[in-house]
Amino acid sequence: MKEYKVALLGCGKMVSALTLGWKDHVPFHHYTFTPSKTRAKDLAQKLEGTFVETLEQLPPCDIYLLGCKPQNVQELATDLKDKISKDAIIISVLAGVETKRLQELFGPSKVLRVMPNTPVLVGAGVNALYFSESFSTDEKTFFQKSFESFSMAKVFDQEEMIDVITGVSGSGPAYIFEFARILSEKLVSMGLERETALDMVIETFYGASKLMKESNDSPLELRNNVTSKKGVTHEALEVFKENQFESIVSKAIDAAFKRSVELSKS
Numbered sequence: 509m510k511e512y513k514v515a516l517l518g519c520g521k522m523v524s525a526l527t528l529g530w531k532d533h534v535p536f537h538h539y540t541f542t543p544s545k546t547r548a549k550d551l552a553q554k555l556e557g558t559f560v561e562t563l564e565q566l567p568p569c570d571i572y573l574l575g576c577k578p579q580n581v582q583e584l585a586t587d588l589k590d591k592i593s594k595d596a597i598i599i600s601v602l603a604g605v606e607t608k609r610l611q612e613l614f615g616p617s618k619v620l621r622v623m624p625n626t627p628v629l630v631g632a633g634v635n636a637l638y639f640s641e642s643f644s645t646d647e648k649t650f651f652q653k654s655f656e657s658f659s660m661a662k663v664f665d666q667e668e669m670i671d672v673i674t675g676v677s678g679s680g681p682a683y684i685f686e687f688a689r690i691l692s693e694k695l696v697s698m699g700l701e702r703e704t705a706l707d708m709v710i711e712t713f714y715g716a717s718k719l720m721k722e723s724n725d726s727p728l729e730l731r732n733n734v735t736s737k738k739g740v741t742h743e744a745l746e747v748f749k750e751n752q753f754e755s756i757v758s759k760a761i762d763a764a765f766k767r768s769v770e771l772s773k774s
């Protein structure tokens with residue numbers, strides 16, 4: 509099988525997680541670049557790839573994986589545009605930067621947008637994929653399988669769905685971590701040792717996620733299984749209801765979606 513040359517432009521948390529995830533499953537040779545060099549050197553070593561000190565040293569690649577922050581993309585494109593062949597493939601993990609803009613900035617028409625989340629670090633991530641029009645079916649299958657080699661990968665036919673999903677699967681781990689933080693702080697305030705409190709909360713989240721994944725019951729049915737009338741859980745859920753927990757969550761997701769759309773228009 510052909511070995512693809514893949515340029516990693518940015519080697520932060522997300523690109524490291526994705527590439528270390530697919531390292532043993534895909535025929536890629538990685539070239540790593542970051543402005544401050546340190547993270548590029550480290551990642552090249554872990555991937556058995558090649559560190560490049562400057563973009564001038566980057567050889568022509570088949571795939572360019574954009575992993576900088578959205579605000580750095582313009583600068584990166586200015587430095588790179590003339591080096592990228594029109595037949596190359598751009599993969600972007602940048603939140604809120606649309607395919608059309610990436611095509612204008614970098615040149616190639618084949619753009620794969622990916623919205624991953626941080627659990628890819630432990631092989632339990634969610635990747636939302638959107639392919640621009642010019643990919644062949646074989647190419648789409650190849651890339652979907654590459655992402656599925658280490659985490660879930662779902663393909664969406666409409667690019668707008670990436671903005672919708674960003675506020676749930678992309679940002680979602682932060683909501684779970686926040687909920688876990690609040691619950692463990694509460695346990696500490698009620699007398700538990702911090703470490704014990706955190707262990708109990710983490711294991712509760714882990715167990716509930718595993719149960720949701722492995723059971724045929726819906727989240728609603730699983731919730732009802734722990735909720736007896738006038739029981740302990742019922743009391744807590746009533747407080748959620750009185751304080752409009754569902755509406756708070758819905759407003760938060762609307763705000764995340766609005767911000768994702770704003771970023772993609774800016």
Ligand SMILES: NC(=O)c1ccc[n+]([C@@H]2O[C@H](COP(=O)([O-])OP(=O)(O)OC[C@H]3O[C@@H](n4cnc5c(N)ncnc54)[C@H](OP(=O)(O)O)[C@@H]3O)[C@@H](O)[C@H]2O)c1
Binds near residue numbers: 518546575576603625
């Ligand atoms: N974190 C998440 O949960 C998450 C989820 C979904 C999508 N994303 C997207 O993933 C992207 C990266 O996020 P991250 O959390 O991995 O960020 P990060 O850890 O801060 O890494 C950003 C990387 O970009 C590099 N960089 C900065 N300017 C650059 C330039 N001009 N050219 C090439 N590389 C450049 C940085 O280089 P130095 O090492 O030299 O600083 C760093 O290696 C973002 O666009 C974000 O929207 C993140």
